[in-house]
């Protein structure tokens with residue numbers, strides 16, 4: 001498996017390793033194996049594992065909100081699944097008051113990412129790698145996807161190709 005090191009997941013993994021209570025949210029079938037081995041690696045701590053659909057949605061948002069509302073010190077949230085769902089989950093968790101250190105995002109291989117258009121401020125899903133191009137469906141800008149994740153929008157930042165060249 002090639003490493004797409006956006007953000008620095010390894011570092012986040014280390015930071016999140018100190019929790020005493022862990023909730024694992026897994027998104028879709030593709031995440032089950034990794035979630036299962038994670039759950040067993042948390043032996044000795046209290047672990048809840050909640051399986052969710054592959055795509056982030058209202059159910060996931062409600063579950064996360066409920067979990068966050070009963071959270072206590074030492075709680076860690078682990079998000080396993082397609083990158084789009086994991087980033088949406090992290091964004092929601094931060095909005096619910098969790099600290100970055102308390103969230104462990106673990107994206108599994110995924111062909112699609114959420115791209116935030118820097119020009120018209122819309123987001124769209126695209127099967128695109130970092131550094132490659134995608135066309136914004138809202139404003140038709142030809143975007144290059146950058147190694148930068150907007151926490152607010154839970155999306156990769158996309159800049160127009162010619163805007164970059166003019167710099």
Ligand SMILES: [Zn+2]
Nearest residue numbers: 117120136139
């Ligand atoms: Zn756009």
